[in-house]
Amino acid sequence: MVPHPFRVERVQRETADTFTLTLEPAAAGIEIRYRPGQFNMLYLFGVGEVPISVSGDAASPVPLLHTVRVAGAVTRGICELGRGGTVGVRGPYGTPWPVEQAEGSDLLVIAGGIGLAPLRSVVYHLMAHREKYGRVAILYGTRSPDDLLYRSEVEQWRGRFDLDVDVTVDHAGLNWHGRVGVVTTLIQQAQFDPDNTVAMVCGPEIMMRFCVRELEDQGVDLGDIHISMERNMKCAVGFCGHCQFGPEFICKDGPVFSYQRIADLLDVREV
Amino acid sequence: MSPKSKDLTEVIGRHPLFAGLDPTHLELVAGCASNVRFAAGQQILQEGKVANTFYLIRYGRVSVDVYSPGRGRVTIQTLHKGDVLGWSWIVEPYRWHHDARALELTRALAFEASCLRKKSDDDPAFGYALIRRFAPLIAQRLERAELQLLDVYGHVAQV
Ligand SMILES: Cc1cc2nc3c(=O)[nH]c(=O)nc-3n(C[C@H](O)[C@H](O)[C@H](O)COP(=O)(O)OP(=O)(O)OC[C@H]3O[C@@H](n4cnc5c(N)ncnc54)[C@H](O)[C@@H]3O)c2cc1C
Numbered sequence: 001m002v003p004h005p006f007r008v009e010r011v012q013r014e015t016a017d018t019f020t021l022t023l024e025p026a027a028a029g030i031e032i033r034y035r036p037g038q039f040n041m042l043y044l045f046g047v048g049e050v051p052i053s054v055s056g057d058a059a060s061p062v063p064l065l066h067t068v069r070v071a072g073a074v075t076r077g078i079c080e081l082g083r084g085g086t087v088g089v090r091g092p093y094g095t096p097w098p099v100e101q102a103e104g105s106d107l108l109v110i111a112g113g114i115g116l117a118p119l120r121s122v123v124y125h126l127m128a129h130r131e132k133y134g135r136v137a138i139l140y141g142t143r144s145p146d147d148l149l150y151r152s153e154v155e156q157w158r159g160r161f162d163l164d165v166d167v168t169v170d171h172a173g174l175n176w177h178g179r180v181g182v183v184t185t186l187i188q189q190a191q192f193d194p195d196n197t198v199a200m201v202c203g204p205e206i207m208m209r210f211c212v213r214e215l216e217d218q219g220v221d222l223g224d225i226h227i228s229m230e231r232n233m234k235c236a237v238g239f240c241g242h243c244q245f246g247p248e249f250i251c252k253d254g255p256v257f258s259y260q261r262i263a264d265l266l267d268v269r270e271v
Numbered sequence: 272m273s274p275k276s277k278d279l280t281e282v283i284g285r286h287p288l289f290a291g292l293d294p295t296h297l298e299l300v301a302g303c304a305s306n307v308r309f310a311a312g313q314q315i316l317q318e319g320k321v322a323n324t325f326y327l328i329r330y331g332r333v334s335v336d337v338y339s340p341g342r343g344r345v346t347i348q349t350l351h352k353g354d355v356l357g358w359s360w361i362v363e364p365y366r367w368h369h370d371a372r373a374l375e376l377t378r379a380l381a382f383e384a385s386c387l388r389k390k391s392d393d394d395p396a397f398g399y400a401l402i403r404r405f406a407p408l409i410a411q412r413l414e415r416a417e418l419q420l421l422d423v424y425g426h427v428a429q430v
Contacts, residue, residue: 113424143424170419172346177374180334180349182418189351204423210414 003043003088004030008081009063014149018114019079020055023064026086032061035096036121037228037256042066043088044081048074051230051251053118054092059128064089067117067149095256098226099125102198105224106134108190110211112141112183112203116149118228118255119202123157130162137164137190141183141207144169145176164191183207184214194219200256202228212259225259279304283380286327288355288404296397303386309333309373316357316371323365323384325357331377336370347419349374358412360384361405 010022025032034040034054043049056065070076078087099122107126111119126133138157142148148167158165166186168179179186183203197220201211208227215225229250241249246265248254254262280301283289289300307326309315315326315333326333328350335348335356347369350356356379359367365384391398 143422147424170422170424173342174344174346176346178349179351180346182415184418185415204425206418206421206423210418 001090003041003049003090005086006064006089008083008085008087011079011082014067015147018067018069018149020065020067021078021081021087023066023087023089024062032064034058034061034092036099036125037097037118038092038094039118039255040064040066040089040091041093042068042074042078043090044074044077045086045088047077049088050074050078051093052078053121053228053230053255055117055120057124058121059124067114067120069114093251095254097122097200097228097256098198099129102200103129103132104134104196106192106197107136108187108192108197108199108215108220109136109138110183110187110199110201110203111139112207112211113143113147114149115201115203115207115228116140118230119200120150120153122200127157127160127163134193134196135164135191136162137166137186137192139183139186139190140165140167141186141203142167142169143171145172145178166190182210184210187211187214187218197224199225200227201225202230205229222260222263223258226256227259227262228255229257229262230255279306279380282329283327286353288327288408292400292404296400299390299394299397300382300387300401303383303390304380305383307379307381309377309379311373311375314370314372315377316367316369318367318370320367321365322357322359322367324381325355325360325384326379326381328352328354328356329378329380331379332374333371333377334374336372338370344370348415355408358405358409360387361402362409 005026006023007026008021009024012020014020036058039051039053041049042052052066052068055067068075068078070079081087109119109122123138126136157163168181168183168186170182172180199215199220201208212225216222231250248262280297283301283304284297289297330352333350333356334346336344336346339345356371359365391401
């Protein structure tokens with residue numbers, strides 16, 4: 001439960017309010033291992049602690065990458081740390097995306113906004129094990145072209161012959177030449193076999209609900225749809241009850257859940 | 272039926288919008304259809320003007336835009352091969368709610384609305400079949416507009 005100090009090696013500005021931090025352990029002997037979809041608690045000394053998903057490649061876990069969007073005091077402070085700053089890290093916590101379980105299936109990776117951060121680890125995993133999956137589509141929706149995360153990297157993914165990458169924005173000006181429309185439209189265009197597809201969805205809850213409905217309309221089984229619930233939490237170990245969501249604790253039973261498991265709970269407005 | 276309109280009937284019948292439509296109704300639809308082509312940048316619909324056509328896009332890309340004071344032209348949707356452009360022709364007062372323009376060379380099937388409306392008045396079963404096919408499209412458009420309005424990805428913080 002004690003955070004380890006990590007040094008900020010690099011702060012990469014992704015969008016106006018989102019930054020990717022590259023973190024190195026400040027002391028020797030700290031073992032770092034995580035699975036795609038897990039998160040760490042990042043502690044800004046004297047201010048507070050927040051759960052942030054790992055956005056790097058689990059196969060090369062050091063340095064640690066976290067993509068943070070400024071929401072309030074802690075996230076703002078973390079993004080303002082700058083190179084050489086120190087942040088406390090404890091973790092990893094939570095359930096991972098079921099990347100092994102999805103082997104042999106078509107895979108839909110559906111991200112909305114900052115939701116691409118926890119799914120980037122999935123993309124790294126499936127690129128490294130591409131032969132284990134059927135068709136793979138990465139569908140990414142965000143507010144406007146200025147809000148696209150990892151833009152040059154997404155362009156590289158798009159250039160691969162073995163991935164279908166489609167991006168859409170809710171609205172755009174004249175200098176955007178891509179798609180405009182909500183992310184659910186991408187599901188309608190994607191190539192996949194609904195009888196043998198695993199979908200991993202992360203984004204704002206409303207966006208996830210609409211995506212699930214579209215996937216269901218296309219014939220994907222609810223048990224094959226996995227979503228990451230990123231509602232707020234405090235202790236991260238199922239102790240304080242802050243993130244209790246019906247019988248589930250998001251921190252230890254989630255954040256990645258099969259939709260079937262939490263469908264009834266998704267209508268709960270706040271925890 | 273001429274060979275040309277037979278081809279059109281086949282193409283139209285394969286589109287999901289009209290799949291399964293009674294063959295006599297399909298012919299009525301095809302009788303109001305023609306092939307059209309828009310150059311890149313060409314305007315297709317203009318907000319406020321009479322909605323007298325709808326299109327099935329066969330090739331190319333179309334943007335649906337609104338003008339917003341201070342922001343200029345904002346694209347709210349792009350349409351691609353297989354998409355349907357325009358539903359205002361079926362709902363009074365038959366006026367376009369948006370602008371639309373071809374982003375690249377675009378080929379489409381154009382359906383003349385007054386022709387379809389006339390045939391619907393003459394044969395209400397045909398009109399009902401058309402409404403049943405367009406109602407889900409309109410509902411879907413509303414749902415998407417709602418999602419966009421909700422601005423689900425949130426506001427950009429002042430950093
Ligand atoms: C498992 C998990 C993984 C996460 N991964 C990431 C990530 O990779 N990158 C990232 O930027 N954020 C992530 N978050 C969200 C992040 O933890 C919150 O934005 C952060 O806790 C806000 O803390 P704060 O002190 O900066 O702001 P606060 O002052 O606590 O909150 C500021 C505002 O943001 C809202 N808010 C706080 N937490 C959340 C939340 N979880 N969801 C929606 N709104 C919230 C508050 O209601 C308030 O309006 C994750 C959350 C969880 C539970």
